Amino acid sequence: MQGMMLNRAKELLSDGTVNRVLGWQAGEFVYDITPAVFETEEELDAGFVYNGFCGNNLSKYLVKETLKDGKILVFLKPCDTYSFNQLLTEHRIDREKICAIGIPCDGKTSGEMLKAKGISGITGISEDADNFVVDTIYGQTTVAKADALEERCKTCKSKKHVAYDELLGEDGEILDSHRFDMVAKLEAMTPDERFAFWREQLSKCIRCNACRNVCPACTCEQCVFDNPKSGIAQKAAADSFEENMFHIIRAFHVAGRCTDCGECSRVCPQNIPLHLLNRKFIKDINELYGDYQAGAEVGTRAPLTNYTQEDVEPSIVYHREGK
Amino acid sequence: MQKIGVFVCWCGSNIAQTVDVQAVSDALAKEPGVVYSTNYQYMCSEAGQNLIKDAVKEYGLTGVVICSCSPRMHEATFRKAVASVGLNPYMLEVANIREQCSWIHKDKEVGTEKAIILGRAAIAKVQLNAPLQAGESPVVKRALVIGGGIAGIQTALDIAEAGFEVDIVEKNPTIGGKMTQIDKTFPTLDCAACILTPKMVDCAQNEKIHIYSYSELKEVKGFVGNFSVKINKKARYVDENKCTGCGECTTKCPMKNVPNEFNLGMDNRRAIYIPFAQAVPKVATIDPNYCNMLKNGKCGLCAKVCGAGAIDYKQQDQVIEEKYGAIVVATGYNPIKLDKFDEFGYSLSKDVITSLEFERLTNAAGPTSGTLLRPSDGKHPHTIVFVQCVGSRDTSGCGKPYCSKICCMYTAKHAMLTREKYPDTDVYVFYIDVRSPGKNYDEFYRRAVEQYGVHYIKGMVGKVAPRADGKIMVQASDLLANEQLHIEADLVVLAAAIEPDKSARPLATMLTASMDTNDFFTEAHAKLRPVESPTAGIFLSGACQGPKDIPDTVSQASAAAAKVIGLLVKDKLTTNPCVAQSNELMCNGCSSCEKVCPYGAITYIDKEFRMPDRTTRIRRVASVNPAVCQGCGACTVACPSGAMDLKGFSNSQIMAEVDAICQMK
């Protein structure tokens, strides 16, 4: 796949269709993948990669990139295409300046996941349908995807691209992912258990803002957490309240707009399952207002900017059973 | 820091009885920014107001807090007072220590403590108040009336009478609306045409009124006082200015079998036609769906016979742009389609007809020249069954949940007129309830029953089944006698429910005027503002707001006209200064705010920004039209970046109040 992508990128660069390519490149280690913009074929040859570590959702970077002149090529995995559509819906990116190529994804892993499996000295990765084949300085190791996939990939919601100009490889289907199982499990707990769960999780928060910075729904010109006038501006997490407040507000700000791409949890250095907060909102929205998948189409009205006269009353929260 | 004055009112003993006003003014004097604090028996009295005015002048106050009765009571009074001495009226806040404190708490200590906290919250808010200026927007002295039925006609005539220009947009080739199809009107039995057509002529002759017939609204932009509207004038292939309405073409056109909508398809017209003799404007129209010349270029007969040379096969739709200060919606109603009601056999027999079709059958200008004859065989019917509430008060989903209001009365009229003209006819009326409130209405209905011998039967018709011999079997229950009835009828007349015209829904979207679930326009207040839409500058006339008979329609039409005139006589409108405002530097242009705005006050502009690196960049940002914004604040919460804020109720002001209330010591 990397070869196909590289060839197509070079073609489109050389025929002038695009003047830049947004893709991935490795950092100091092969598993340290960062998004990168390539402007020449030489740069592509030198740095462009696509492999099992390339989890980054590139759609957010288009916000800044499409303000520049010229057209940019972007590679989008199925889940990234939802963010892409959502950004289009919110007029955050300029479709005219983008050439979007859909690429297949069979789930991603990370250096951290592999290290946890006892694999070290990683120098490369390839994959087949069920396994990652990891090259290390000690030789080649095979690890089953089922064991090494990122959490979000285990509950992948869609292998189908909802937006693209062209597609490399086969398009997939929308999956029945059971992605709300963990939310449902938490809902079934008592409030005290839930409080304990979230206290334990959220108290790990160091307010590094990585979740916000990577989130494709967080593209505000100025984030409320950075605005001294908002009343909730940036502060180090001094006590339990700060963490609660930050994460509730962040989840609320993206409610109905979050496509559940899972970047927040992927980048959290403290491994807080932040996506569960977003999924709680998505699950509530689906249950209370009808199924809604942000980014499935361009131009849809987000559930929080919509209503019906028959909507449930907030008191439903008190009446839901079991808790 | 503001220089704030605090004025605590005793309200006689209303406040002073359970609140230690001296303690309140003493405590609030210590709050940051407070330079003067006092209390007085009646702050709203002239002496009290002078106390405030003097203090503003003497201490150079920049903010004022009044601790008194509800701001709903006297906020305007106090704002006016401070404005008279040069302080911006929006630099004043009222702490409600009467309704929300002294009147509900009996313990003086508790009341005093709460009053102090409420005062602190108001002070905290005033610290962040900014002077606001009520804006002004000019008023275009011209009104638009959408719909040329009796509602639109009456509204237009009344507005023109007051001296303002008014345009009527009517989608049909003639104005007049439903009333032109009606034979006689209850409860006086005047001939509808006799009272309507003079008004139509008045419209045509009035210099202030311009009629755009055969035209529809295409686009509405702008806001109260300043709407700009695009009207699509459909091609009628006849030059309106040349056509004399002689009607020669309508007798020569070879296309004779076009269903005549004026008679509800019960007879035919030609492809070129004038809807009826008294049409206004009396101008022919070519129906492009039937005209041979327009369809395949063969014929041209009408052009040959037209002495005025008015026929123009090349005519195109024309878009007219005009500006208006006010828009009146008068789109009216239609009877519902009855195909879903199999039990009434409407589509099974020509002799099952709607009440409006019955009107045409009894009208001298109708297909039978006013003789009541069965549509199927042209014979005189001897037994007629009227069925009321067909699709009205129907919660099954087939029909409409509401009462159509006019059916009881017109059915009584039909029954009475039939009995009068054809005394040998048996007339049955099936009803759920007879609703006849209205001046002389109940008397009218009773006359039908008592003097004319109409058989009124309380009960619903279960089945209407046409028989091979031409009779129609009506099976019904008589609820009072508790028995099943089987009537052999010659004619069955269904009082179909009425619904808003189909053009109303897209129009509402264009106007950002709200509608109810039945697609009737909603009024600003059901009781106190019945002819205004909640959207400023949009007024409602006639059945577009709810089912109405002619007297109600005309009253409401004149009421709407009065409201329009009240708006148009103003040269300028003052606007509420507490409106939303977008901080362009923070706006993402994401359109969330626009989606929740009920008034369409938010638009987006592409704006150029200078970046710190001296480059420029064009971003889409929200822009609030302060003349349209009503200040609800929905957008402020929808905005993810906090760029949208509400003047007078800003995020920081509300949070300052929250803080003051929560941080009680």
Place this chain on the structure above:
Amino acid sequence: MPNEVKAFKPKIVAFCCNWCSYAGADLAGTNRLAYPADVKIIRVPCSCRVNPMFILRAFQRGADGVILCGCHPGDCHYTTGNYYARRRMTLLFSMLDFLGIEKERTRVEWVSAAEGAKFAATMNDFVATVTALGENKRLEDLRCKE
């Protein structure tokens, strides 16, 4: 002197829309229908003006309960504001509950300008509920307590 245990008095913030609920509160006053002084009302133009941040802010600063009152659905002065408020608050309350924060500390109630009695009854009930829950410990900011 022995330390006297002071009875717990909750801090309650009530956001009331200007057109219905604030007027309903005024009517409660006019009719002298008592409810505890723990309730302090903040006037907002519409229930849709209330940002979830305001509610969290109130808890942060030590409020024990926050209630939002607006026009009945369908009666909004601005025609649709309370519909948006209803969705926002439903999701917010559900999220608070999901985090294990006592859901009874938040409430939405529709109170018309004619419902003074309902306003007073609602406040009495809400204060009783929050008093029974005791002090808000799960969402407060200790630094705001000085």
